[in-house]
Amino acid sequence: MNSLRPYAGIRLAIAVTSSVALLVTLSGCSEHKAARHYALPHSMCGIPVDSNRLAPFMPSGRKLTVKYDTSDEWASFCEISIDSRHVVQTEQMWMTGGHDTSYFVGGQANSKLNHQAEDGRFIFSGWEGFGKTRHCRSKKLLNSELFTAFQMHSSDHQDADAMKQLITEFTTAVEKTDTCRKGKPFS
Structure with missing residues (x-):
C-alpha cells in the first residue's frame, strides 16, 4: 500500500492544478465579455x-x-x-x-x-x-x-x-x- 501513496499525491496535485487552471480560464472569459459596457460602432x-x-x-x-x-x-x-x-x-x-x-x-x-x-x-x-x-x-x-x-x-x-x-x-x-x-x- 505504501508504494501507491506517492502516486495518489501526484494525482491530487494534477487534479487541483487542472481545476485552478480551468477556473482562471473561465473567470477570464466571463470577465472579458462583461468588461465591454459600450455598444460597438456601426x-x-x-x-x-x-x-x-x-x-x-x-x-x-x-x-x-x-x-x-x-x-x-x-x-x-x-x-x-x-x-x-x-x-x-x-x-x-x-x-x-x-x-x-x-x-x-x-x-x-x-x-x-x-x-x-x-x-x-x-x-x-x-x-x-x-x-x-x-x-x-x-x-x-x-x-x-x-x-x-x-x-x-x-x-x-x-x-x-x-x-x-x-x-x-x-x-x-x-x-x-x-x-x-x-x-x-x-x-
Whole structure:
C-alpha cells in the first residue's frame, strides 16, 4: 500500500492544478465579455464599418466617445476613444500630385505595413490600413485625389485579414459619399 501513496499525491496535485487552471480560464472569459459596457460602432462619423470585424480590436471599457475633426478642407479625422483612451482613428485626405498609397502613408504608419492588395492600392498590417479611392477627384482642391486610413491605437489584437477588409470596405463606403462624388472639400 505504501508504494501507491506517492502516486495518489501526484494525482491530487494534477487534479487541483487542472481545476485552478480551468477556473482562471473561465473567470477570464466571463470577465472579458462583461468588461465591454459600450455598444460597438456601426460607423466612423457617418462612414459604415463592420462592427463584427472591428470588435476584436476594441478594448474593454465603459464609455465610447466619438470626435470628428475637419479643421481644414483637405482632411477629416474620426477618432473613437474608450474611457478617454484613444483607440481607433479613420482619416480621409485630399492629396494633389497623382501619388500612390505608399506616398500617402508617409510617416503616419505605426506598424510595419507588410501586406498589400490591388497592386498597392491598399497597404496594411495587423493594426492599420491605408487606401486610395477610385474616381474621387476634387477640382476645387487642385484636382486632388482622396485617400483613406484606418488605424488602431490601443489594441494587442492583430489581424491582417480583418484590417484588409476594414480598409477596403471603408474606402468603398467613402467612394459612395458626396465628398467623393462631388469632390467636396471637408470644411
